[in-house]
Amino acid sequence: MGVKSKAALAIVVLLLFFGTLWLHGGLDYHWDACLKGYNQLNEAHQLSNSSAFEGSEGPQVLGECPGQTFQVSLLLIHLLASPAFTSDVLLQPYLSSWDELVKFMDALGPMVGLISKEIVTKTSIIRELALLAEANPEAEVNPDSENTVSSKAGEEYFDPSQHFGAYHSVRSMIWVELKRGLVDFNQQTDSGCRTLLRLHRALLWLKLFLDKLAETPETGRLRSPSDLCREAYKTTLANHHSWFVRRAAELAFIAMPERGFFFRLLCVQNQEELSAVLGRVVRAIGVVYDRTQKALEENGMLDLP
Template sequence: MGVKRKAAAAILVLLLLLGTLWLQGGLDYPWDSCIKGYNQINQIQQQPNSSEADASELPPVPTRCPGQTFQVSVLLSHLLAASTPPSDVVLQPYLSSWDELVKFMEALGPMVGLISSEIKSKTSIIRQLALLSDKNPEAEVGADELSVNSLNTQTGDKRDSGASQQTGAYHSLRSMIRVEVSRGLVDFKRQTESGCRTILRLHRALLWLKLFLQKLAEIPPGGRFRSPSELCREAYQNTLAVHHTWFVRRAAEMAFIAMPERSFFFRLVCAQNQEVLSILLNRVVKAIGVVYDRTQEVLEENGMLDLP
């Protein structure tokens, strides 16, 4: 019994460390290999899924899936709102998209859900920067001014900061970059907790989730489906793993082992079968792809893909 408890404790420590390093260290490495891997994956998977062609004949996205915290319709609405303006990304719905993706990860179980804690902290950083900037537009507000309590705020401040982003300096990705550069918040030689650098971390994590959902939506020709655990691990290996240490990669493998079976995802999005699941997930993947590509373009234009 003592051995089992020690093993369980060791696993918990590993997973907690994974959640911290997932975005703290793992997403801070150079981007080139991640983007190259993304392009290679896209070249392999350019063939359209046959289920997409029949989308009009299948049920629409449910407005609400009873009994589920994560709602695919809410995620889609936020993603579409984030990419409304041409060649830009609106930050308030972008962050709201992450709120819904966090619910998605937490629905997969406590082990996978541990990863979401760092994503919450990153979205909170951007929201608090937006809120402080809105209160004092001329000040050079940096992450050092954010208190521990303000960063841990997950409800009331989230609504207030979201409202400030609608018209403030942090309204969109381009406006945030323009303001942070002008105020000296972005340093190209040392690490800073600016909104721009935080977006980089979220941007890389979004690629991992996009690829996982894309793989989960695929219908293999022979009808032999691989497990979500295997698909998530493969998506991770093609995106984030190349930037993680051996220790973090092993911890990630342990988290993915606990992922639910495919039938769980049917219930999660109210899909009757794999064909309907594919339709729903392909819509999500397409919407994520627009936001991801738009973010990539804006960051590249401003020379921010190599921020330390």
């Protein structure tokens, strides 16, 4: 076997191992069809009231990109449907957003796509927990509690688990898992809160990458997606990964496609159009990320083991 063949084999082996370590493990669960989607009327309502997230130009529905598995229009729909109440995030559209982001990563090639497999495992954990809670609703809520819950920051917010179920939203999941003693602040567990934190960290990485990809420098040539993705990783997920995983990530980013591929993936013709589409996506991700960050921070969950 030649030197190049050995090097290629070594890269594949490292990436396979990296895929299992990317978000520090998980269980393989399944998601029931009854929780997979959400009401189309709710999507339309969210889109019609999404100007706060879409900027001054107001909401504009993106068209379908034919012949592709990843659809940026669907990603935007799911993201815009996620915010609820004043500071909460609905879990069904949140997880559906991840379904589309996984397709995005898979489209970048087999090496980059290996990263998405652990994300699928993480979303499956939360979906399985939702199914279990739905099968045993009596255990979800303390019947003596009120409809508002105080966070560690002293704020009160409406508790949707009282009406919609434990895993209806980020805040209802946090409240119920704390009440049931499912969150361990000292050792690793498969709680929904710990799992959400891993997804939350990965979402920041993708948000920064897409934001960098949308940039149009005033002078100089556009930087390669590989460099931009590596840079976003170093300031986010790399802070939570071991040396070995960081090195494996570097290998994965080498296989990142060139910028023209992203034009085709998002059905745009040039960098200006790419910036416009990704700008909308990044703003929508930002709203979801900030709300999740606040909920986790209020409950001291940003460093769950």
